[in-house]
Amino acid sequence: MYDHVLPYKYIFDHKPFFNFVLYGIWDAIIPVKTGMFTVLALCCAFFTARLGAAIWNVKWFNIFIISVTTGSAFEMLSGNTEAIQTLFQILILFLLRSPSYLALASAGVLTALAFNVNYLTAICLFFPVMFLLFVQRRPIRGTIIFSIGVLVGLVLLFSPYWLYDTHSLLEYFKQQKQFLSGYNQGLKSRVLTLLKLTFYLMFFLPVIYVWAKNNIFDKRVKSDNIVLGLWFVSALVTSCLSGHPFNHYFSLWFVPVVIMICEVYKFNAKGFSKIFIPIVGLTLFSTIDVTINNFVKYRNISRIDYSKMSQITAGAPVLNIRAWEVHYYMANMRNADPYLFRDHVDIAFGHNAVQRYMQDLLQKPSSIISVYNGCNNGQIEQPICAYIQNHYDKVYSVKIVKVSGKINPYSFDLYKIKP
Numbered sequence: 001m002y003d004h005v006l007p008y009k010y011i012f013d014h015k016p017f018f019n020f021v022l023y024g025i026w027d028a029i030i031p032v033k034t035g036m037f038t039v040l041a042l043c044c045a046f047f048t049a050r051l052g053a054a055i056w057n058v059k060w061f062n063i064f065i066i067s068v069t070t071g072s073a074f075e076m077l078s079g080n081t082e083a084i085q086t087l088f089q090i091l092i093l094f095l096l097r098s099p100s101y102l103a104l105a106s107a108g109v110l111t112a113l114a115f116n117v118n119y120l121t122a123i124c125l126f127f128p129v130m131f132l133l134f135v136q137r138r139p140i141r142g143t144i145i146f147s148i149g150v151l152v153g154l155v156l157l158f159s160p161y162w163l164y165d166t167h168s169l170l171e172y173f174k175q176q177k178q179f180l181s182g183y184n185q186g187l188k189s190r191v192l193t194l195l196k197l198t199f200y201l202m203f204f205l206p207v208i209y210v211w212a213k214n215n216i217f218d219k220r221v222k223s224d225n226i227v228l229g230l231w232f233v234s235a236l237v238t239s240c241l242s243g244h245p246f247n248h249y250f251s252l253w254f255v256p257v258v259i260m261i262c263e264v265y266k267f268n269a270k271g272f273s274k275i276f277i278p279i280v281g282l283t284l285f286s287t288i289d290v291t292i293n294n295f296v297k298y299r300n301i302s303r304i305d306y307s308k309m310s311q312i313t314a315g316a317p318v319l320n321i322r323a324w325e326v327h328y329y330m331a332n333m334r335n336a337d338p339y340l341f342r343d344h345v346d347i348a349f350g351h352n353a354v355q356r357y358m359q360d361l362l363q364k365p366s367s368i369i370s371v372y373n374g375c376n377n378g379q380i381e382q383p384i385c386a387y388i389q390n391h392y393d394k395v396y397s398v399k400i401v402k403v404s405g406k407i408n409p410y411s412f413d414l415y416k417i418k419p
């Protein structure tokens with residue numbers, strides 16, 4: 001963005017267009033680099049809590065504190081797109097409660113933007129949005145206005161592509177389709193996702209049961225609580241359909257549950273401690289686990305001389321062959337192929353990944369960073385290895401070994417083209 005390059009022209013990521021805009025703005029306005037994503041997550045949690053308090057009439061501070069303290073298992077402070085996505089979702093639900101046509105249109109615009117933060121938003125918001133549109137005073141007119149807002153949001157968001165080059169927009173969607181078709185996981189991953197989801201959900205079932213008993217299975221059920229229940233169910237379905245057992249996906253249903261916790265505490269403070277004990281246990285375990293993992297990551301990263309890497313590459317494009325992509329950020333390196341992430345070439349091109357790497361090598365990038373010892377352990381194919389051996393010299397290598405004896409993925413080899 002800083003070089004006025006449209007997304008996917010410089011680095012491909014399967015995340016949609018609006019992510020580049022949001023994170024680019026955040027990077028520009030936040031003066032500190034270390035911890036900037038944690039600050040983003042805290043800001044999202046704060047505004048999510050304020051909106052949640054306004055809708056469900058609970059204390060915002062309780063929502064905020066419970067989210068950031070008990071959410072370590074779901075990487076609530078990692079700054080992943082789920083934090084932004086959740087903030088957009090609750091803002092959309094807040095606006096849809098209003099009969100104002102301006103609020104409905106604004107909710108539509110925000111829905112278009114939220115969808116282009118993460119496509120899972122469409123599933124996550126489906127049930128609560130349909131309900132809120134249905135209970136509008138004039139549901140058909142409200143739905144039309146909301147839909148117009150969605151279209152306006154999409155047109156505004158992709159206007160840079162319309163103005164710059166419509167071919168680039170077609171290429172954008174082509175790359176999305178190509179990658180996402182290979183990104184879909186198999187049965188094993190989906191089963192693992194379901195098992196992890198069930199495991200984590202068990203810790204919250206006592207609270208969910210008490211909340212549902214008092215708020216859903218009651219004749220005087222409020223529409224706002226129906227929305228909360230539908231939001232939770234939609235988010236739960238979203239986590240299942242993602243097909244990826246990543247903990248940060250589970251934060252989508254965790255936030256509605258946090259609001260349920262606050263409502264249960266508000267009306268049943270005396271008996272609250274008993275049903276909250278499982279959540280405390282999960283929090284203690286996950287916090288210790290995350291702290292240890294972060295310490296290990298810090299120790300491993302500190303073994304890498306990123307200043308040296310920056311001097312070796314000297315600002316010239318560097319080709320990545322299945323190495324950890326974070327090295328580019330830490331060493332301020334420029335990439336030679338838009339498919340920078342370590343597994344994106346394999347996902348996007350499948351069996352043709354070797355041909356893609358060979359095409360990149362024929363462009364003679366001045367430097368190459370690869371997975372450590374990849375040519376000897378079978379992680380890099382023979383044609384690629386032969387070309388590197390003939391045209392490049394290894395100038396810097398880092399080997400980091402896990403406690404188990406396996407090679408840490410942070411390990412790498414850095415090559416420089418022969419004079």
